[in-house]
Amino acid sequence: MVLTAPAPGCWQPLLPGLNGRLEGDCILVTADAPWRCASSGILGGGIGEKRFFVNRQVHKDYDERQPRRELIAFLRDNFPDCPIEETTALMTAAWVSQAAWVQRRCGDTNIAVVVTAGVSNACATGITPCWEGLPMPGTINLMAFLDQSLTDGALINAVQTLTEAKSRTLRELGIRCPQTGAWATGTGTDAVVVASRTGGAPQEYAGPTTRIGTLLAAAISAALSQAVRAYLQATSRA
Template sequence: MFAEPSLTHRREGGHDVPLLLWRFPEPLLAVSSAVLGGGVGPREWLVNASVAMSYARPDPDAHLAELAAHLGLTGTGVGLLTGVDVADVVAADDDGVQVYATVGLGAPILAADPSAIGFGHQPGTVNIVAWTPQRLGDGALINAVATATEAKAQALAELGLTATGTATDAICVLCPMDGPVAAYGGPRSRWGAPLARAVHRAVLEGGAVNLATRRSWSDRVAGGA
């Protein structure tokens, strides 16, 4: 089974800021769009950290590297940031696939909106971490990213949003480094099908809570919760 994340904190700006930490017992193969540890290759840990909605550091990769060093993490890992409280992570599993999603929908967008100009963004962010129990081929890993993204968009539509995500969404799909290789990761493949169902369920549940409360981590601190 995939390692469960631990909820920990770092001291920043006078506050205990939450982050989720996965320490993998052994390196896993990953494909990720993350600003730190993105690409395809072995990874030894993963961090998903809350930040203020006013977050504007031009070097989020360096910031995440600092957080990793503070946690005593070594080797190559993946770093994600989000404006929501990562303590609200939603876990879902389906036929051996495990998914963890932190869902911030304060600034939903349509990817191909013709009126969109520039990169103006807010760190609301939907971050998805997924694990399959069988080694996926490189093509299957990339296909799995597409499958998870399609499932996310399906969940957003069911939540009543005319949106495909936010401008800062990120994903990481992980699998074992060794063993028989699965060649496919599409939504009707052996592992893509349960991946799609688990992502859909996690984003639907997390999105419903986020839309109902409209609270970011910054709001929670301001409210003393």
């Protein structure tokens, strides 16, 4: 199910005990208790338990040399009720107002994803030349929330699965690396969060042929397709 994006400042129920809202230039997702999380975020990256999940929009010319420090200051100023140690945060120059919010359910497996996308920085892993210095703007940020417990290994398995789904979806959308013309597998600055509810017997696998992985891939594909199309339409108009 594709959700209607919440009006600024209004909460959108995502899963039991999990809600999201658009707040200024940020997407904030909050959990009523800590969720086990694997994140590549500039803040709160790694594996740990988090309650607050942020995707912050910055200007396309953002060139802060100490982005983590600046991001912490931003969060303390704007979200003082979100302890830094309980937060993981991503950044993007894509419009968070055009984020795709998607839910999927099969039996007792429930998933919600929130995706923002810009593809001006599209690249083909292993083909696009590496660069030095600051990256170009254009980022795909994926946040996925699973309403059941996963082992840490299964969390990493879920990251693998959604990354494969992202790359497949970009090819289906015809996105190519602008430098080489190769099919894009992502962008040079993509980030990801996968969070699972704690408690109960944890699932040990989340690969692409498991129920969790299949549902996750479907949700990511639907959300990414919506977000990329919105981005392409907006940049074409611009």
